[in-house]
Amino acid sequence: MSAANDSEPNPNFSNFFQIDDDWKTLTGKGVSVAVIDSGIDADHPNLQGKIKESVEAQRNDKRIVFEPSTSGDSAGHGTACAGIIARIAPEAEIYSIKVLGAGGLGDGQAFLAGLEYAIKKRYRVINLSLGTTKPQFFAPLHDLLDRAYQSGCIVVAAANNLPQPSFPSVFSSSLISVIKSAETDPYNFGFHYGEIIELTAPGVNVRTAWLGNGYRNLTGNSFACPHIVGIIALLLESCPDLTPFQVKTALYAIARKNQEKQAVENREKTSNLPKM
Amino acid sequence: MSETNEKNLQANLKFLIETIDVANVLTEPITKSIENLLRISAAAMNSEEASVLIRDGDEGDLRFLSAIGKVADKLLNLKVPAGKGIAGFVLSSGQPMAVADVGEEIAFYDEVDKTTGYSTQTILATPLRHNGEIIGVLEYVNRVGEPPFESFTPAEMDNAAVFAEAISTLVNAYESAKLLRKLDTKTLNEEFKTEYAEVRRWLATLRDSAEHREMLDLAVLLREVASRGVGERQLCRELLESILRFSDTKTETSLLSF
Numbered sequence: 001m002s003a004a005n006d007s008e009p010n011p012n013f014s015n016f017f018q019i020d021d022d023w024k025t026l027t028g029k030g031v032s033v034a035v036i037d038s039g040i041d042a043d044h045p046n047l048q049g050k051i052k053e054s055v056e057a058q059r060n061d062k063r064i065v066f067e068p069s070t071s072g073d074s075a076g077h078g079t080a081c082a083g084i085i086a087r088i089a090p091e092a093e094i095y096s097i098k099v100l101g102a103g104g105l106g107d108g109q110a111f112l113a114g115l116e117y118a119i120k121k122r123y124r125v126i127n128l129s130l131g132t133t134k135p136q137f138f139a140p141l142h143d144l145l146d147r148a149y150q151s152g153c154i155v156v157a158a159a160n161n162l163p164q165p166s167f168p169s170v171f172s173s174s175l176i177s178v179i180k181s182a183e184t185d186p187y188n189f190g191f192h193y194g195e196i197i198e199l200t201a202p203g204v205n206v207r208t209a210w211l212g213n214g215y216r217n218l219t220g221n222s223f224a225c226p227h228i229v230g231i232i233a234l235l236l237e238s239c240p241d242l243t244p245f246q247v248k249t250a251l252y253a254i255a256r257k258n259q260e261k262q263a264v265e266n267r268e269k270t271s272n273l274p275k276m
Numbered sequence: 277m278s279e280t281n282e283k284n285l286q287a288n289l290k291f292l293i294e295t296i297d298v299a300n301v302l303t304e305p306i307t308k309s310i311e312n313l314l315r316i317s318a319a320a321m322n323s324e325e326a327s328v329l330i331r332d333g334d335e336g337d338l339r340f341l342s343a344i345g346k347v348a349d350k351l352l353n354l355k356v357p358a359g360k361g362i363a364g365f366v367l368s369s370g371q372p373m374a375v376a377d378v379g380e381e382i383a384f385y386d387e388v389d390k391t392t393g394y395s396t397q398t399i400l401a402t403p404l405r406h407n408g409e410i411i412g413v414l415e416y417v418n419r420v421g422e423p424p425f426e427s428f429t430p431a432e433m434d435n436a437a438v439f440a441e442a443i444s445t446l447v448n449a450y451e452s453a454k455l456l457r458k459l460d461t462k463t464l465n466e467e468f469k470t471e472y473a474e475v476r477r478w479l480a481t482l483r484d485s486a487e488h489r490e491m492l493d494l495a496v497l498l499r500e501v502a503s504r505g506v507g508e509r510q511l512c513r514e515l516l517e518s519i520l521r522f523s524d525t526k527t528e529t530s531l532l533s534f
Contacts, residue, residue: 074360076365101359129369129371160370216376218376222369
């Protein structure tokens with residue numbers, strides 16, 4: 001699908017849907033954010049005191065249960081995502097749900113269970129920097145995301161830059177899906193109305209927390225996703241009762257404002273060029 | 277040499293020759309093709325080292341199947357435990373990722389570098405998929421020339437996903453060839469008493485389409501029936517033919533009729 005700016009239903013949207021910039025001064029205080037990933041290194045200097053709870057998937061007979069986790073992060077990825085969230089929303093309450101790197105659990109199965117756990121706990125924002133292309137997960141994921149939507153949980157998923165669609169990032173109606181851009185300012189995210197993957201956020205050479213109290217420069221849609229999660233935490237601190245639909249609308253309004261600002265700056269740059 | 281010993285030797289030699297032959301014929305052209313594709317794609321990615329890691333067992337462990345570059349020989353068959361390092365994450369999450377400064381701190385899963393003596397500084401890893409299943413990981417490491425190396429770009433990440441598509445097909449072919457090889461090795465071994473139930477269990481663990489698995493399972497079942505004797509074979513044939521006749525006469529308009 002091509003970029004769909006031309007086909008937007010209301011090009012003057014931001015004229016009657018104004019959002020001031022006050023939310024940018026907030027910290028995400030009191031907003032619960034779940035990170036469904038490889039665990040989080042809670043001792044990292046950037047994350048100390050910010051990880052409220054860590055659980056991990058364990059097999060109990062044929063079911064998957066979540067027990068308190070002390071194994072931290074085996075891959076570094078969850079820590080990287082939490083680092084990005086904590087930078088944008090330093091007072092958000094982060095909950096680690098470890099579903100990757102837990103031995104003996106089938107792909108996707110633990111990931112689905114982790115999502116269900118987060119929805120049951122009614123965490124306000126859920127960071128899902130994972131995906132699957134297995135057709136058998138299509139229906140259960142769809143069902144879970146509908147439940148999340150109805151429970152007021154805002155699920156943010158990383159797109160998968162693969163030739164085939166991956167779930168859940170293609171379920172654009174019930175979640176917020178994000179793809180990486182080379183932008184560096186976390187507030188300067190974009191919204192592609194009509195695209196399957198609607199949001200764009202920084203995801204190229206993002207410097208963030210890593211294992212062993214370290215830092216890494218990382219590239220991937222996985223790292224664009226937590227940028228939007230952090231932004232949503234700020235919006236929810238500002239207006240705690242926002243529904244997933246309202247959050248998406250607010251993101252759209254802010255992105256439109258960003259685009260308009262960018263267009264003005266570009267015009268100014270062009271007009272300042274010496275005349276030929 | 278007694279007659280029995282000679283017979284045993286002959287049988288063992290036959291088994292050995294056939295096994296080696298089968299192994300080479302089936303898998304070698306595929307691993308060669310994977311290596312060639314790695315070489316071509318690494319040149320396009322301006323990368324110094326490239327490797328393919330495949331699943332090793334059911335717990336999410338990985339092992340190097342193919343590699344090109346300075347330490348390729350040392351990498352082959354090296355294992356990466358489940359969930360460890362960038363490859364482990366890409367396998368379990370299905371998300372491609374690039375890391376610009378791997379060597380900066382000690383926390384990177386550096387067992388592979390320790391074994392090979394190589395210094396990984398920048399890396400791009402993308403999943404290998406077949407029928408929606410993640411069957412392995414494709415990695416590009418460092419750049420051609422001297423460090424410091426430029427990090428991999430988003431455009432290169434997209435290109436790697438395209439190379440991964442082609443390589444996945446070959447890796448899947450390799451897995452199938454390896455499976456047939458194992459089956460043949462078991463069959464050729466005269467000492468081996470075929471445990472059909474075990475073979476069926478083993479087939480059930482195969483990561484392929486459910487339909488393919490079901491057909492293979494059926495084939496093993498048929499083979500078991502056929503090995504029971506002439507009477508069983510005859511009965512089986514009659515039963516199968518009558519199923520076909522039933523199937524031919526069945527109307528396909530209603531899903532509810534039996």
